Amino acid sequence: MTTPAPQTSLKAVLIANRGEIAVRIARAARDLGIRSIAVYSDADTGALHTLVADEAYRLPGNSASETYMNVPALISLAHKVGADCIHPGYGFLSENSDFARAVVDAGLTWIGPTPESIELLGDKIAARRVAVEVGAPLAPGTEDPIGDWEEARAFAEEHGMPIAIKAAYGGGGRGLKVVHDEADIEDAFASAGREAKEAFGRAECYVEKFLTHPRHVEAQVLADTHGNVAVLGTRDCSTQRRFQKLIEEAPAPFLTDEQRAGIEDGAREICRAANYVGAGTVEYIVSEDGTVSFLEVNTRVQVEHPVTEVVTGVDIIAEQFRIADGQELSFGGDPEITTHAFEFRINAEDVTNGFAPAPGSVTRFDVPTGPGIRVDSGVRTGSEIPAYYDSLMAKLIVTGPNRDAALARSRQALKEFTIEGVRTVLPFHRDMVDTPELNGDSLDIYTDWVDGNYSPSANHETADIEHIYDERETVVIEIDGRLHQIGFPRSLLRGGVTGESPSSAAENTAGSGGEGAVTVKYESTIVKWMVSDGDTVEKDQPLATVEAMKMESTIKSPTAGTISLSASEKDRVKAGTTIATIA
Numbered sequence: 001m002t003t004p005a006p007q008t009s010l011k012a013v014l015i016a017n018r019g020e021i022a023v024r025i026a027r028a029a030r031d032l033g034i035r036s037i038a039v040y041s042d043a044d045t046g047a048l049h050t051l052v053a054d055e056a057y058r059l060p061g062n063s064a065s066e067t068y069m070n071v072p073a074l075i076s077l078a079h080k081v082g083a084d085c086i087h088p089g090y091g092f093l094s095e096n097s098d099f100a101r102a103v104v105d106a107g108l109t110w111i112g113p114t115p116e117s118i119e120l121l122g123d124k125i126a127a128r129r130v131a132v133e134v135g136a137p138l139a140p141g142t143e144d145p146i147g148d149w150e151e152a153r154a155f156a157e158e159h160g161m162p163i164a165i166k167a168a169y170g171g172g173g174r175g176l177k178v179v180h181d182e183a184d185i186e187d188a189f190a191s192a193g194r195e196a197k198e199a200f201g202r203a204e205c206y207v208e209k210f211l212t213h214p215r216h217v218e219a220q221v222l223a224d225t226h227g228n229v230a231v232l233g234t235r236d237c238s239t240q241r242r243f244q245k246l247i248e249e250a251p252a253p254f255l256t257d258e259q260r261a262g263i264e265d266g267a268r269e270i271c272r273a274a275n276y277v278g279a280g281t282v283e284y285i286v287s288e289d290g291t292v293s294f295l296e297v298n299t300r301v302q303v304e305h306p307v308t309e310v311v312t313g314v315d316i317i318a319e320q321f322r323i324a325d326g327q328e329l330s331f332g333g334d335p336e337i338t339t340h341a342f343e344f345r346i347n348a349e350d351v352t353n354g355f356a357p358a359p360g361s362v363t364r365f366d367v368p369t370g371p372g373i374r375v376d377s378g379v380r381t382g383s384e385i386p387a388y389y390d391s392l393m394a395k396l397i398v399t400g401p402n403r404d405a406a407l408a409r410s411r412q413a414l415k416e417f418t419i420e421g422v423r424t425v426l427p428f429h430r431d432m433v434d435t436p437e438l439n440g441d442s443l444d445i446y447t448d449w450v451d452g453n454y455s456p457s458a459n460h461e462t463a464d465i466e467h468i469y470d471e472r473e474t475v476v477i478e479i480d481g482r483l484h485q486i487g488f489p490r491s492l493l494r495g496g497v498t499g500e501s502p503s504s505a506a507e508n509t510a511g512s513g514g515e516g517a518v519t520v521k522y523e524s525t526i527v528k529w530m531v532s533d534g535d536t537v538e539k540d541q542p543l544a545t546v547e548a549m550k551m552e553s554t555i556k557s558p559t560a561g562t563i564s565l566s567a568s569e570k571d572r573v574k575a576g577t578t579i580a581t582i583a
Contacts, residue, residue: 014086064092097115136270138294146206218234283296307342352456411433
């Protein structure tokens with residue numbers, strides 16, 4: 001096998017990450033003639049990223065702190081296996097300035113911005129100050145992290161509701177809570193801090209005025225050590241649930257020339273002022289009255305970078321390697337954009353159950369094909385989706401000559417995409433590409449539109465919404481010389497063969513713990529009980545907060561009665577475990 005000619009002086013990269021981004025980095029490294037070295041936790045043994053990389057090494061344990069965020073272990077392994085650089089991907093340690101500095105101090109090349117830039121822009125308070133200096137518009141907010149929830153309440157009394165409580169060192173929607181009622185501020189402050197601590201290792205939060213019905217628009221930046229700062233256009237990332245993105249498109253549609261120029265010029269000047277190098281994203285919100293307000297800077301490659309790559313022709317990961325190697329950007333100036341693209345995040349989540357995490361085994365993973373179709377995946381048929389990490393499995397990126405063509409291709413691609421064994425957000429994406437809010441002459445999606453307006457039951461003509469996840473068989477038959485395709489749930493076949501009705505099959509699959517049992521649907525950690533042993537509870541009353549895949553969810557009472565707790569806070573429980581009983 002012929003090895004690609006080296007395009008950098010870098011020889012071997014340790015990829016301090018997992019999943020689809022680790023696969024993506026390994027493939028980019030191979031294109032550049034760089035040896036790729038993966039790491040994996042016990043739960044990720046045999047995962048796709050370990051097979052795509054040239055080498056893979058175990059980090060004992062399952063939790064992020066034991067494995068993908070274990071700084072001494074990562075650096076020690078890099079030296080042991082002969083890596084001369086480390087790429088952190090996104091999430092985990094990617095925006096941790098201490099890790100970046102430790103990599104540099106260990107004599108390794110850090111594939112990312114300088115530790116000083118990460119500290120400056122990764123601190124949302126400091127980033128706001130930079131935005132003010134270069135003239136970027138901002139919503140009202142606290143200048144420093146707040147010490148307790150009462151400071152958030154005082155801010156709300158001055159500026160009005162709603163407010164956003166944000167992790168100062170967070171990102172990706174984790175550690176972000178939007179509060180509409182003053183009575184909910186205390187719980188939201190505590191929850192934001194817990195999520196931030198779990199995902200990023202820092203719990204500090206600040207507060208700002210939340211602008212209602214905002215769009216989320218961002219600019220992709222690449223900057224080298226020679227003073228070149230390029231903006232690779234814009235992206236719209238407004239389709240979110242719980243402020244975690246689900247659909248992105250590039251370029252961001254339906255912006256005025258003034259808005260677009262302000263977003264791109266502001267991004268460039270913020271990065272120049274911070275002496276930024278590498279890949280980064282400057283995020284804004286665009287309110288329903290057209291006001292553009294700086295949000296934050298992500299000092300890493302974004303999950304949604306492929307949607308920019310396909311409309312610009314720029315390999316952002318390869319540019320990260322070249323920049324870290326001291327080279328200039330391989331392209332001149334801001335690239336011209338003449339096409340349109342959408343990216344759909346394929347998460348292991350149950351849309352019939354409030355996008356609850358859905359870890360498990362992937363029994364079938366068939367991707368779509370055709371012009372303008374790209375799939376970046378961290379799984380394949382037979383892969384395990386662990387409960388220890390986030391829910392992202394893959395990304396479907398669809399390009400067309402214009403927005404309408406890209407949407408049309410997306411509908412077909414989503415129809416062809418088949419995943420079985422775990423529940424995913426594919427039904428949601430298929431619904432969304434047909435919504436008038438996404439298809440009209442304006443974009444009427446805003447960051448909390450999904451949370452307030454989307455219901456799978458409103459989009460499917462079935463009394464039992466669970467049936468949208470029925471694994472289906474397609475039969476092709478000929479009638480009068482014309483082929484017809486007929487699809488039907490496999491549960492109907494099981495019913496016809498075994499005598500089991502579809503409804504009883506669904507009940508068995510659900511794995512109920514019996515009458516009055518309070519169970520968890522997926523492996524998770526009990527973060528907080530909202531009731532005490534022996535309390536009287538009502539049907540649908542919130543009982544507990546649980547965390548899995550870096551997300552917190554609420555478990556509600558299935559019935560009314562007196563509750564007896566059988567699990568404690570901080571317990572890690574398996575899927576189907578009865579954590580309480582209501583008599």
